[in-house]
Amino acid sequence: MKQMRANKRSTEQPLLSVEDLKVTIQMDNAVLKAVDGVSFTIEKGKTLGLVGESGCGKSLTSRSIMSLNPKECETTGEILFNSSLDQKLKGLNILDLDPTGKKIRSIRGKKISMIFQEPMTALSPLYTIGNQIMENILLHRTKNKKEAKQIALEMLRKVGISDEEKRFNDYPHEFSGGMRQRVMIAIALACNPELLIADEPTTALDVTIQAQVLELMKSLQDELGMAILLVTHDLGVIAEICDEVAVMYLGEIVEKAPVHEIFNQPKHPYTKGLINSMPILGTGKQRLEPIEGTVPLAINMSHKCGFYDRCTHRIQGICDVQAVPETQVSSNHSVRCFLYNEHEEDEQNA
Structure with missing residues (x-):
């Protein structure tokens, strides 16, 4: 019986398979190869860290999975999504879908969610926090506004925002950077996604808030059973939360x-x-050893x-x-x- 279970696990398809992903941008007199033949897999319930300096192509790789790259980008390869909850989405190549079509919009935010960089600017200043969380819930989970509000309040509690009834009606400028990051996580997790893409989720946060955000992501991963693609340049964050690591350089x-x-x-x-x-810490290391030079343009x-x-x-x-x-x-x-x-x-x- 144990042997049969082991065989079943070994033949199970990964949740996401990226094969030979290329993202190119046509310049005036040249072609910029921003992502050049990237391949990796993400297993269900696991965390893959994508690490590298700024300009290595990490964000374009992650945005390709959401089919959110700018129209100037030509994206080729395969991004196979194997949903374990929807048979219609097994083996689906995301790059075959219309980036503005109904199919990808039913996946984006529901099956695959993303925490975007820079929480200080990612939220709209024109709408309340509650309104912005409810938008995703009304689109993917329920059309009942009362039920959607209860789900939104529950998500605010889960991400550790106290007095959620009051904060629900506040605007982003009334929140600190760490609290806005928590709101971004609440929006991304409101529909219980199978894959969470976290693009620099702890950027510009102090170390105390950073630790709280990472602990929150891990606890919600255990609770929801989701996979995580963590995009960062911080190896300390990678060591804290990841199961596997892909080091990226120059695409x-x-x-x-x-x-x-x-x-x-x-x-x-x-x-x-x-x-x-x-x-x-604790090693007595007096000087850091920087990498000379910078990442060149591809x-x-x-x-x-x-x-x-x-x-x-x-x-x-x-x-x-x-x-x-x-x-x-x-x-x-x-x-x-x-x-x-x-x-x-x-x-x-x-």
């Missing part, structure tokens, strides 16, 4: 592994650089490792003349780096 995922392997056995020089630039890129110009382990004549293939260093750990490429290992051993 590509350069390393993927379970969270404990990323921190204990990082492979890619960029991943190591991110970890070394983190302040770690325009007219030559066939070489995107991290070549900033890498302290680059191999001239190899890393600067060809694209880097993905290498499996273990069953669940992959990396794009010639230091772990079989061909390079053979040359070094010769």
